[in-house]
Amino acid sequence: MSTDEQRRRVTARDVAAVAGVTPATVSKALNNSPEVSEATRSRVLEAVRRLGYRPNSVARGLRARRTHTLGLVTDDLEGVFTTTMMRGVEEVASEQEFGVFLCNSYGSAAKERAHLEMLYDKQVDGVILLSGYRVRERGAPVRDLPGTPTVYLFQYTNDVPVPCILPDDEMGARIATEHLLGLGRRRIAFINGPPHYEATHDRLAGYRAALTAAGVDFRHALVRMGSTWYQDEGYAQMSDLLDLSPVPDAVVCASDHMAAGALDALHSRGLRVPDDVAVVGFDDRAFSRHLRPPLTSVALPLYEMGRLAGQRLLAAIGGEKQSHEFLRIPCDLVVRESCGAPRGADR
Amino acid sequence: MSTDEQRRRVTARDVAAVAGVTPATVSKALNNSPEVSEATRSRVLEAVRRLGYRPNSVARGLRARRTHTLGLVTDDLEGVFTTTMMRGVEEVASEQEFGVFLCNSYGSAAKERAHLEMLYDKQVDGVILLSGYRVRERGAPVRDLPGTPTVYLFQYTNDVPVPCILPDDEMGARIATEHLLGLGRRRIAFINGPPHYEATHDRLAGYRAALTAAGVDFRHALVRMGSTWYQDEGYAQMSDLLDLSPVPDAVVCASDHMAAGALDALHSRGLRVPDDVAVVGFDDRAFSRHLRPPLTSVALPLYEMGRLAGQRLLAAIGGEKQSHEFLRIPCDLVVRESCGAPRGADR
DNA sequence: CCAGACTACGAAATCGAATTCGTAGTTCAC
DNA sequence: GTGAACTACGAATTCGATTTCGTAGTCTGG
Numbered sequence: 001m002s003t004d005e006q007r008r009r010v011t012a013r014d015v016a017a018v019a020g021v022t023p024a025t026v027s028k029a030l031n032n033s034p035e036v037s038e039a040t041r042s043r044v045l046e047a048v049r050r051l052g053y054r055p056n057s058v059a060r061g062l063r064a065r066r067t068h069t070l071g072l073v074t075d076d077l078e079g080v081f082t083t084t085m086m087r088g089v090e091e092v093a094s095e096q097e098f099g100v101f102l103c104n105s106y107g108s109a110a111k112e113r114a115h116l117e118m119l120y121d122k123q124v125d126g127v128i129l130l131s132g133y134r135v136r137e138r139g140a141p142v143r144d145l146p147g148t149p150t151v152y153l154f155q156y157t158n159d160v161p162v163p164c165i166l167p168d169d170e171m172g173a174r175i176a177t178e179h180l181l182g183l184g185r186r187r188i189a190f191i192n193g194p195p196h197y198e199a200t201h202d203r204l205a206g207y208r209a210a211l212t213a214a215g216v217d218f219r220h221a222l223v224r225m226g227s228t229w230y231q232d233e234g235y236a237q238m239s240d241l242l243d244l245s246p247v248p249d250a251v252v253c254a255s256d257h258m259a260a261g262a263l264d265a266l267h268s269r270g271l272r273v274p275d276d277v278a279v280v281g282f283d284d285r286a287f288s289r290h291l292r293p294p295l296t297s298v299a300l301p302l303y304e305m306g307r308l309a310g311q312r313l314l315a316a317i318g319g320e321k322q323s324h325e326f327l328r329i330p331c332d333l334v335v336r337e338s339c340g341a342p343r344g345a346d347r
Numbered sequence: 348m349s350t351d352e353q354r355r356r357v358t359a360r361d362v363a364a365v366a367g368v369t370p371a372t373v374s375k376a377l378n379n380s381p382e383v384s385e386a387t388r389s390r391v392l393e394a395v396r397r398l399g400y401r402p403n404s405v406a407r408g409l410r411a412r413r414t415h416t417l418g419l420v421t422d423d424l425e426g427v428f429t430t431t432m433m434r435g436v437e438e439v440a441s442e443q444e445f446g447v448f449l450c451n452s453y454g455s456a457a458k459e460r461a462h463l464e465m466l467y468d469k470q471v472d473g474v475i476l477l478s479g480y481r482v483r484e485r486g487a488p489v490r491d492l493p494g495t496p497t498v499y500l501f502q503y504t505n506d507v508p509v510p511c512i513l514p515d516d517e518m519g520a521r522i523a524t525e526h527l528l529g530l531g532r533r534r535i536a537f538i539n540g541p542p543h544y545e546a547t548h549d550r551l552a553g554y555r556a557a558l559t560a561a562g563v564d565f566r567h568a569l570v571r572m573g574s575t576w577y578q579d580e581g582y583a584q585m586s587d588l589l590d591l592s593p594v595p596d597a598v599v600c601a602s603d604h605m606a607a608g609a610l611d612a613l614h615s616r617g618l619r620v621p622d623d624v625a626v627v628g629f630d631d632r633a634f635s636r637h638l639r640p641p642l643t644s645v646a647l648p649l650y651e652m653g654r655l656a657g658q659r660l661l662a663a664i665g666g667e668k669q670s671h672e673f674l675r676i677p678c679d680l681v682v683r684e685s686c687g688a689p690r691g692a693d694r
Numbered sequence: 695c696c697a698g699a700c701t702a703c704g705a706a707a708t709c710g711a712a713t714t715c716g717t718a719g720t721t722c723a724c
Numbered sequence: 725g726t727g728a729a730c731t732a733c734g735a736a737t738t739c740g741a742t743t744t745c746g747t748a749g750t751c752t753g754g
Contacts, residue, residue, distance in 0.1 A: 011709095022734050056409075057465075058409045058711095061711095063712050077437060101449070102419070102448070123405045369705080371706095373741090402741070407740080408741095409711095412709075
């Protein structure tokens with residue numbers, strides 16, 4: 001057994017030697033060039049098969065100035081929102097035989113910059129900037145990669161003319177509100193997120209649109225802006241809303257965490273969900289089905305967004321012109337028991 | 348403004364021209380070769396700075412046969428276990444200026460194989476195989492990358508002599524059991540995972556060891572093997588255990604999902620947690636703090652495992668000899684209210 | 695003043711594949 | 725039968741950085 005024999009990689013030269021041609025012909029045969037005869041091509045392919053030859057992507061990349069590689073830079077690698085989008089991106093890339101470089105910036109501009117430089121050095125064909133937070137505006141690191149197609153995912157920008165892929169937050173809030181209206185609720189409160197998030201404004205618009213369409217008055221007193229997205233905030237705002245009279249008969253929360261806080265507040269006041277107050281959340285987080293009662297929630301189309309980002313980027317790499325556009329992907333309402341709708345089967 | 352001017356990348360040749368030397372000297376100057384004078388080196392560095400030169404990793408990789416790149420292949424990209432480990436891997440890699448290719452196989456051998464071939468083509472310097480499931484044995488795709496250092500993460504193998512990085516499951520079950528013993532519980536049940544997982548056996552050993560050390564009899568009737576890790580299974584097994592008399596005064600569950608099921612079963616029998624029965628889970632899942640009562644749970648050292656995997660792999664790439672070893676990383680007990688311990692402050 | 699050692703740099707080969715271009719060899723038409 | 729038009733392939737160059745090796749030039753010591 002020749003275990004310690006240094007096995008060199010098989011190159012086109014080796015294949016050429018076996019097939020009795022030159023490396024140039026091997027390349028042509030493998031790249032479906034019309035200028036090789038069928039006889040020669042099959043000899044080459046046979047040699048390729050026998051030797052187990054695989055073209056070296058690095059050499060190919062150097063020559064072609066195309067590496068068949070993407071960069072994915074996120075600020076929150078293990079975020080509950082990010083990973084599903086990442087899966088979508090990876091899947092599309094892998095379908096087209098693209099590799100994906102994964103970079104985590106922890107939200108640090110310095111780290112992000114370092115990663116983008118690394119991606120530039122490695123000659124990636126395109127970059128996806130994936131945020132876990134959807135902040136309104138940030139720096140524009142895109143300028144660091146001139147000539148490299150870029151897509152913003154789950155993140156707004158007006159600084160650079162690149163596509164931004166986002167959930168249809170307006171629609172999400174609208175269908176949540178419509179659902180409650182359809183169940184006969186009329187005094188529907190809205191616990192929104194912090195105002196410096198773009199999503200907050202979009203969702204408010206959706207909530208308002210649903211009310212208007214149903215002929216229900218929009219009342220400022222029923223709308224709260226949170227200072228965070230978290231449970232404490234939901235608890236506080238809900239408690240506050242319960243001081244109104246009459247109390248709301250339903251509430252839309254801009255995150256499931258806030259909805260969980262709202263549930264706590266309702267329970268501690270002795271109110272029943274959904275009998276007294278119906279609750280709808282946002283994000284369809286994993287824990288939401290374990291809440292008491294299981295929470296109806298607006299699911300963000302994270303996977304579809306990831307796929308679309310990948311598709312857009314690959315199209316741009318393929319030569320398609322990129323434009324500065326905001327692509328909105330439809331949200332979905334996951335109905336459980338917290339709103340009192342007939343079907344709550346989901347466990 | 349010359350916006351449409353095709354900006355070519357700056358190469359070592361350009362730097363050389365500006366500095367009045369040859370590309371060879373540029374390379375030496377940048378790589379701290381001793382055979383360039385200080386005067387020349389600073390001229391080169393100045394030119395580098397002025398032109399914003401960055402060496403092309405692809406060309407460098409071709410020449411050096413080292414790409415400064417890792418492959419990370421997982422079967423569950425968005426799994427709750429995987430992402431934290433991924434973060435650890437990415438962080439270590441990025442500290443050493445390595446890029447990480449992200450690959451998701453969905454557990455499909457064909458996809459995994461395709462990804463490994465891609466990584467081979469791209470000349471990655473090493474590979475981490477990251478499982479979300481810790482199956483006992485699988486195929487040995489490692490053979491596909493001869494000469495490429497590999498580390499198994501969260502996954503066993505005996506087929507190939509590579510390091511396997513795993514949580515110390517034995518310890519995890521032991522500290523959970525010891526904790527309950529320390530709180531005065533003596534009739535401690537154990538709802539274990541499915542038997543075809545290696546972790547299941549390790550945890551059983553830990554549970555048993557803790558009992559033995561405390562002089563408490565190990566009783567087969569108190570130990571259940573699940574057929575899944577999920578909530579239904581926890582519910583069923585717990586219900587079964589409650590038919591014993593006397594009933595257990597505590598239970599260790601091999602997953603938080605099973606613990607949630609166990610809690611349901613306890614509640615539906617009218618038993619109080621932790622007063623009547625103390626409950627400890629495993630995995631410290633995000634939802635666990637939202638259970639009623641908040642669940643004490645064994646946290647897996649996922650981040651540390653990811654970092655260690657990265658460190659081991661980089662060491663192997665650096666020339667260190669790899670051996671077939673099982674590296675166990677210590678688990679941590681996160682105490683909340685479900686076991687009746689004094690301190691339950693956590694969120 | 696010159697042999698030998700040393701310094702600092704450049705010319706050229708290399709990594710592996712793709713591509714351009716040149717050219718034997720064939721085919722066809724007139 | 726000869727020139728034109730193809731066909732099928734190879735030689736050589738290229739991508740950009742590294743590395744080996746060779747060599748002017750400098751320095752030192754005898």
